[in-house]
Structure formats: structure tokens, C-alpha cells
Amino acid sequence: MFYRETGQFKTSYAADMAIFPIRQDRIALWAVLAFAFIGVPLLASFQVWPFGGEYMLRAILIPFLILSLAAIGLNILTGYCGQLSLGSGAFMAIGAYSAYKFSTGVHIPLEIFSISIPPLPMLPSILLGALMSCLVGILFGIPSLRIKGLYLAVATLAAQFFFDWVFSRVKWFTNYTPSGSVAAPELNFFGFVVNSPVERYLLCLVFVTLFALMAKNLVRGSIGRQWMAIRDMDIAAELMGIRPLYAKLTAFAVSSFVMGVAGALWAFVYLGAWEPLAFNIDRSFQILFMVIIGGLGSILGSFLGAAFILILPILLDQVPQALGVPLTVETVSHLVFIVTGALICWLLIVEPHGFARLWSTAKEKLRLWPYPY
Amino acid sequence: MRSPSGPEIAAGEVLLSVEDVSLAFGGVKAVSGISFDIRKGEIRAIIGPNGAGKTSMLNIINGFYHPQQGRITFKGETRSKMRPHDAARGGIARTFQNVALFRGMTALDNIMAGRTLKMKRNLFWQVLRVGPALAEEVENRHKVEEIIDFLKIQDIRRVPVARLPYGLQKRVELGRALAMEPELLLLDEPMAGMNLEEKEDMSRFVLDVNDHFGTTVALIEHDMGVVMDLSDRVVVLDHGIKIADGTPDEVKTNQAVIDAYLGVAH
Numbered sequence: 001m002f003y004r005e006t007g008q009f010k011t012s013y014a015a016d017m018a019i020f021p022i023r024q025d026r027i028a029l030w031a032v033l034a035f036a037f038i039g040v041p042l043l044a045s046f047q048v049w050p051f052g053g054e055y056m057l058r059a060i061l062i063p064f065l066i067l068s069l070a071a072i073g074l075n076i077l078t079g080y081c082g083q084l085s086l087g088s089g090a091f092m093a094i095g096a097y098s099a100y101k102f103s104t105g106v107h108i109p110l111e112i113f114s115i116s117i118p119p120l121p122m123l124p125s126i127l128l129g130a131l132m133s134c135l136v137g138i139l140f141g142i143p144s145l146r147i148k149g150l151y152l153a154v155a156t157l158a159a160q161f162f163f164d165w166v167f168s169r170v171k172w173f174t175n176y177t178p179s180g181s182v183a184a185p186e187l188n189f190f191g192f193v194v195n196s197p198v199e200r201y202l203l204c205l206v207f208v209t210l211f212a213l214m215a216k217n218l219v220r221g222s223i224g225r226q227w228m229a230i231r232d233m234d235i236a237a238e239l240m241g242i243r244p245l246y247a248k249l250t251a252f253a254v255s256s257f258v259m260g261v262a263g264a265l266w267a268f269v270y271l272g273a274w275e276p277l278a279f280n281i282d283r284s285f286q287i288l289f290m291v292i293i294g295g296l297g298s299i300l301g302s303f304l305g306a307a308f309i310l311i312l313p314i315l316l317d318q319v320p321q322a323l324g325v326p327l328t329v330e331t332v333s334h335l336v337f338i339v340t341g342a343l344i345c346w347l348l349i350v351e352p353h354g355f356a357r358l359w360s361t362a363k364e365k366l367r368l369w370p371y372p373y
Numbered sequence: 374m375r376s377p378s379g380p381e382i383a384a385g386e387v388l389l390s391v392e393d394v395s396l397a398f399g400g401v402k403a404v405s406g407i408s409f410d411i412r413k414g415e416i417r418a419i420i421g422p423n424g425a426g427k428t429s430m431l432n433i434i435n436g437f438y439h440p441q442q443g444r445i446t447f448k449g450e451t452r453s454k455m456r457p458h459d460a461a462r463g464g465i466a467r468t469f470q471n472v473a474l475f476r477g478m479t480a481l482d483n484i485m486a487g488r489t490l491k492m493k494r495n496l497f498w499q500v501l502r503v504g505p506a507l508a509e510e511v512e513n514r515h516k517v518e519e520i521i522d523f524l525k526i527q528d529i530r531r532v533p534v535a536r537l538p539y540g541l542q543k544r545v546e547l548g549r550a551l552a553m554e555p556e557l558l559l560l561d562e563p564m565a566g567m568n569l570e571e572k573e574d575m576s577r578f579v580l581d582v583n584d585h586f587g588t589t590v591a592l593i594e595h596d597m598g599v600v601m602d603l604s605d606r607v608v609v610l611d612h613g614i615k616i617a618d619g620t621p622d623e624v625k626t627n628q629a630v631i632d633a634y635l636g637v638a639h
Contacts, residue, residue: 013514014507217502221510222485222492225478229486232475239435240553241461241490250496297477 003366019216036205041198057197064310065204066265071290071302072215073258078288079296080219081251082231083144087156088259088287090163091133093279095260096267097173099129103185104175122188126268130260137256144248160281168276181275184268200269207265211258216299218254227251228297292344295356304355312336385412387446388557388589389434394443396429403429404440407615409608411557416583416590418604418621420597422633425610427593428470431559434591435467436460448556461490466555470562470593472542476535480545483534484520487552488513520548523585524578540571547578551586558582560592564599572596576603601625609633 003024010016020026040061043051050056074088103125106117120128136159143155167173174182187194187203194203218224226247229237238244267274286309294305313336320327327335351357390410396403404426411417419427432438434445436455444451447463455465466487475483491513498506521527524544529537534545543563550558563579564572576599582588594600600607601621609617609624611633617624624630 013511013518017510017514214500217500218496221499221502221506222489222494223496223499225482225486226489228478228482229475229489232477233473235437236469236473236475237486238457239437239461239467240487240549241458242486243458254496 003363003369005367017220019220033209037202041202044198044201054197057201060310060314062197062201062204062270063266064306065201065208066262066270067287067290067310068303068306069204069208069211069265070259070262070287071294071306072212072299073255073262074287075291075294075296075299075302076215076219076227076258077251077255079291079298079301080224080231081227081248081255083141083248083251084149084153085156085255086153086281086284086288087140087159087163089279089281089283090156090160091137091256091259092263092266092283093163093167093276094133094136094256095126095129095263096274096279097129097167097182098132098260099125099264099268100182100184101173101175102128119185121190122185122268123190126261126264129264130257133260133263134253134257137252137259138249141249141252144252145245157281160284164276164280167279179275181273183273184271187268194269204265204269207261211261212299212303215254215258219299223247223250231297289340289344293340293347293354295354297353298356300359301354301356304359308355309340312339385414387411388413388448390446391430391434392444392446394430394433394440394445396426396433396438396440402613404433404610405613407443407610407613409615409618411589411591412606413589414583414587415605416579416592416603418600418607419591419593419610420595420600420607420624421610421616424612426613427610428561429613430610431467431561431591431593434460434557435465435559461553464553464556465559466550466553466557467559468543468546468550468561468563470565472539472546474534474542474546474549477533479531479533480526480537480541480548481517481521481530483545484517484548484552485513487549488517490553491516516554517552520551523551523581524548540567540574543567543571543575544578547575547582551582551588554586555588557589557591560590560594562593562595564594564596572599579603 005022005024008023010021015021018026020029040051040057044057047053070088070092073091074085077083077085102117102120103122105119106115108115140156140159144152147155168180171180174180187200189203194200219227226237226242227250229240229242230244230247230251234244237247263279267278271278290305290309291302292305293308294303295301313332316332316335316339317327347354387410390408392408394407395405397405407426407430419430421427429438433440434455436457436459439454444453445455446452447455447460447465475486478486492509494506494509498504502510521530524547526541526544526548529541529545534542537545547560547563560579564575567575579590579592580603583590592600592604594603604621606619607617607621607624608615609627609630611629616629616633617627619627
């Protein structure tokens with residue numbers, strides 16, 4: 001009744017190709033953005049429940065934003081281009097450690113190859129770190145030209161284990177700290193030091209908003225259609241002049257760049273101090289589950305999946321407690337596995353496109369409501 | 374047979390010719406020593422019983438299979454094999470026997486994907502999607518809308534193709550091939566599995582494409598009525614060998630063709 005596009009006429013193809021061609025959707029988006037950019041910081045500064053204290057920002061919203069970004073990265077590769085990857089953790093780690101090296105100065109004192117870069121400011125460090133991740137992503141994408149599906153997943157799994165090993169064994173990456181754990185440098189952006197939880201939250205929000213917009217632009221443009229064409233029917237795509245080499249490697253490049261940024265943010269903004277374990281195989285699976293549950297081939301799905309995977313354990317912890325039957329930590333973590341696993345099975349059977357598809361089905365129903373068709 | 378264009382095409386210039394082309398998969402000879410040509414502006418049918426090597430021939434022409442022997446001359450350039458990318462760039466488009474649409478995409482996106490080669494803006498412009506990148510997208514959308522109007526599929530633009538009925542999928546696939554603005558359009562059984570009405574629609578589209586856009590068409594089809602009505606010249610294959618080549622009337626009365634289709638007493 002309220003969600004109708006009747007009377008909204010478009011007079012140009014540019015308007016027809018907008019991300020949200022329906023006015024109600026645009027209003028909703030601006031409302032969400034306004035709440036995220038203005039509402040949340042205000043509520044937090046006035047200590048309004050549930051934004052009072054640091055818990056909401058530090059433990060829920062910041063990791064939600066960063067993991068959404070990582071999920072967008074994987075969704076480009078797996079959801080849009082159809083290349084299954086289990087190496088998300090590795091690409092995040094490369095982003096994080098490279099950004100760390102660039103921000104603390106890179107010195108390679110070898111005789112045959114000597115390089116010395118002074119410590120760079122924060123933003124170039126993060127972007128260069130992501131670029132490193134992008135280059136490694138292209139390298140590990142090369143096998144995708146020959147192998148597909150599960151076999152490719154195994155190749156990316158090799159990346160995961162290799163970089164786990166590199167960052168825990170090669171001391172150069174951790175600046176020779178005895179424990180192997182490193183601490184993020186000061187988050188100084190053009191003289192403005194990001195410190196409090198609200199500032200950290202806003203920093204992540206800016207990154208995620210920009211990258212989500214750019215990812216959306218890519219997937220609805222020519223390159224996005226090439227990715228989806230390769231995913232859906234690679235032979236037909238090739239005979240239409242789409243080069244599989246270019247399409248697959250750009251998907252790997254863009255995807256690992258985005259995951260590199262997410263990795264750097266995860267390390268610098270969320271963790272602060274971290275060790276290689278932060279980016280192990282569990283992280284890769286966590287992001288893959290987000291993408292599957294949220295919706296393969298959907299930017300919105302990346303956010304929905306990240307929200308679900310992050311909030312599920314918190315709900316399982318808090319709701320029984322509020323009802324007077326507190327669960328132990330072990331029970332909660334087991335329950336998380338059970339629910340996530342069951343949900344993935346259920347989604348794969350009834351709705352392979354995840355929450356994003358459920359959402360668009362709901363919107364279609366809403367357009368007709370209160371009539372059935 | 375279409376009488377008006379017949380004589381001029383007979384004298385027309387050759388767009389593509391294959392000479393002495395052979396392709397074998399291990400011991401199976403799919404195509405052996407075949408030569409024929411396709412002239413500019415004609416509708417050329419390739420017919421033959423099942424397993425005659427018709428689809429293999431199309432696959433050779435657009436570079437999906439590489440023949441072990443023979444030459445392919447396209448637009449005056451001779452090579453021993455085509456590459457899919459060169460074929461597409463040179464203006465060869467095709468549809469498939471079993472619909473090969475991008476199932477996860479809408480009809481509109483499928484046809485837009487057909488214009489990939491026309492879109493030159495690089496990744497950085499596409500990320501920003503402003504100025505030239507947006508202009509290019511809109512410009513190509515205009516072309517795609519013309520094709521959508523031509524094929525009368527305006528109402529299914531936004532429908533994911535997996536949800537469309539078979540006849541419409543075939544039509545979207547034709548649209549995707551047309552979006553490439555091809556010089557040579559290869560149609561692999563465009564009417565397979567269609568009812569009479571759908572066949573008539575599709576025949577009309579093929580003729581219109583040929584007339585309005587001047588596209589040269591090579592088609593494989595099993596419905597002899599359709600083949601005889603549409604095509605200017607017919608080449609007949611059997612067991613990978615060319616057994617006849619000529620106008621529909623010539624082919625119809627050829628003894629080797631009759632034997633291949635009806636069988637012959639040994």
C-alpha cells in the first residue's frame with residue numbers, strides 16, 4: 001500500500017539505471033545513512049541505550065562494518081564471478097601486514113635488492129597494503145584459468161596456509177617483535193588522530209560506504225556483467241568476446257583489494273594489536289558463510305550475512321540470560337555452530353541466494369500488498 | 374526460396390570461406406575435408422542428419438574448435454584457425470542449440486552483456502560511473518532498447534532469464550547475439566523445440582535481421598520447411614563430409630541428399 005512505484009516515471013535511461021530506481025528505496029537508504037552517520041554518534045555521545053557505553057560500537061558495529069567490507073570483497077569473487085575462494089583470511093592478512101610495514105617503514109637490506117621506504121602516513125599505508133593484497137590475489141587467481149570449483153578452492157586454501165606460515169615465521173613482517181604480535185601505529189589521518197570508539201566507528205563507516213558504492217558501480221557496469229557471464233556460462237561468454245583471463249583476474253584483483261582494506265581496518269581499527277591467528281582459516285570460513293547466508297551475488301547480502309553471523313552469538317548469549325536461563329560460554333559457541341550449519345544447509349536447499357533474495361521477494365510481495373497478486 | 378535476393382547474392386562477395394577443413398576427436402572424424410563459402414548478405418543453411426558435423430562446423434567458424442587441417446578466410450584474412458576472441462571481434466556472433474544464456478542475469482543484462490566489446494571505459498571509470506563511463510552505459514542501453522523493441526520483449530526486460538519460458542529464452546539469446554552488431558550471425562537450431570507459431574515468429578525475426586541490418590546468417594535447422602523457405606543456399610553434410618551444396622531446389626532433388634535422409638538399400 002505504501003511501497004508503490006505507481007506514478008514514478010523515468011524520463012532517462014540514467015534514472016532507470018540508478019542503484020535504487022524506486023523512490024521509497026532511496027528515502028530508506030538516505031534514512032539509514034543519516035542514522036549511521038549522524039544518529040549513532042549522537043546517541044552514543046548522549047549515552048542513549050543501546051548505544052551507551054562502548055560495547056555497542058566496539059563489539060558490534062565496528063566488526064560488523066569491517067566484516068561486511070570483507071564479505072563484499074569475497075562476494076565479488078565468489079558471488080559475482082563464481083570463483084570459490086577459501087583464502088579470504090590470507091588476503092586480509094596481507095592487507096594488514098603490508099599496511100603495517102608501510103606505516104612503520106619498509107627496509108630490505110639485501111645486497112642484490114635493497115630498498116628503504118620511510119614510514120608512510122596512515123591512508124597511503126592502508127591503500128598500498130590493499131594493493132599488495134591485490135597483486136597477490138592476481139597471482140593466486142592465475143590457476144583459476146585452468147581449474148574450477150572445488151579444485152580452485154583448494155588452490156586458494158594453499159594461499160591461506162602459506163600466508164599463515166609466512167606471517168608467523170618470517171620475523172621481518174612483524175618487525176622482529178619477540179612475541180610475534182604487533183601493535184597498530186597511531187591512526188593519524190591528515191593530522192586528525194582517530195582514537196575514541198565513535199571516531200573509529202565513523203572511520204570504518206566512511207570506508208565501507210565508499211567501497212560499497214564503488215563495488216555496486218562495478219557490478220552493475222560492463223565489468224560486472226562480464227564477471228556474471230563467466231560465472232553463468234563461460235563458453236558462451238568467451239564466444240561473445242569476453243576474455244576469461246581478464247574477467248577472472250580483475251575479479252581476483254578487485255576482490256583481494258577490498259579484502260586487503262578490510263584486513264588493514266580489522267587489524268588497525270578493531271584489534272589494535274594482533275597476531276597471525278587473527279587471520280587464520282576460521283576467518284576465511286566465517287566470511288564465506290556470511291556471503292552464502294547473506295546472498296551470493298548481492299552487495300546488500302554481504303551486509304545481511306555479516307550482521308547475521310556477528311549478531312547470532314550475541315543473541316544466543318543475551319536472550320537466554322534475559323529469560324533467566326543463562327548458557328555457558330561453551331554451550332553458546334556450540335549452539336552457534338549448530339545454528340549456522342543448519343541454516344547454511346537450509347538456505348542451500350530452499351534459497352541458494354540467501355537473505356538478499358528473501359528480502360527482494362518480500363519487497364515484491366510488499367508492492368502488491370494487501371492483494372496476493 | 375526467397376526469389377528477390379537470389380541472383381544478386383549469387384554474384385555477391387564472399388564473407389567467409391572454409392577450405393578443406395578437417396577436425397577429428399581421437400579416432401572420430403567430426404568433419405573431414407569440407408569446403409564451402411558464405412556470401413555477404415545471404416542466409417546460408419547447413420543441414421544434415423544427426424551427427425553430421427553441423428555444430429562442429431559452427432564451432433570451428435567461431436573459434437571454439439581448432440581444426441587440424443584446412444584454412445578459414447574471413448573478411449579477406451586467411452588463417453588456419455579462429456580464436457573465439459578474434460571471431461567475436463571480427464563480428465561473428467552465435468546462438469546455441471541448447472540455450473546458453475547467463476541464467477542468473479535479467480534479459481536486459483544478458484543483452485547488455487552482448488555489447489561488452491563495444492564498451493571501452495576501463496575499470497577506474499567504471500568504479501566512479503560518472504561522465505564518460507555513464508554516457509557509454511546510457512548510449513549502449515539505447516542500442517539494447519532498440520533490439521528489445523525489435524524482438525518485442527519489452528515486458529520481460531527485468532525478468533531473470535531462468536524464469537522465462539523456452540521460446541522467450543531463445544529470443545533473448547538472439548537479442549544477445551544481435552547486440553554484438555555482427556556481420557555474420559550463426560544460429561544453431563533456432564527453432565528447435567518450438568511450436569508452429571513460435572517458429573513463424575522466429576523465422577520472421579531471422580528474415581528481418583537479414584533485411585534490416587543486412588546481417589549475413591548461417592543457420593542449422595532440422596525443419597526442412599523452414600530451411601527451404603528461409604535460405605538462399607544450402608550446404609548438406611553427412612558423416613562429416615559435404616554431400617551437396619546449392620539452392621534449396623537443387624538440394625531437394627539431389628540423390629545423395631535423399632539417400633542420406635531416407636536411407637538407401639545396400
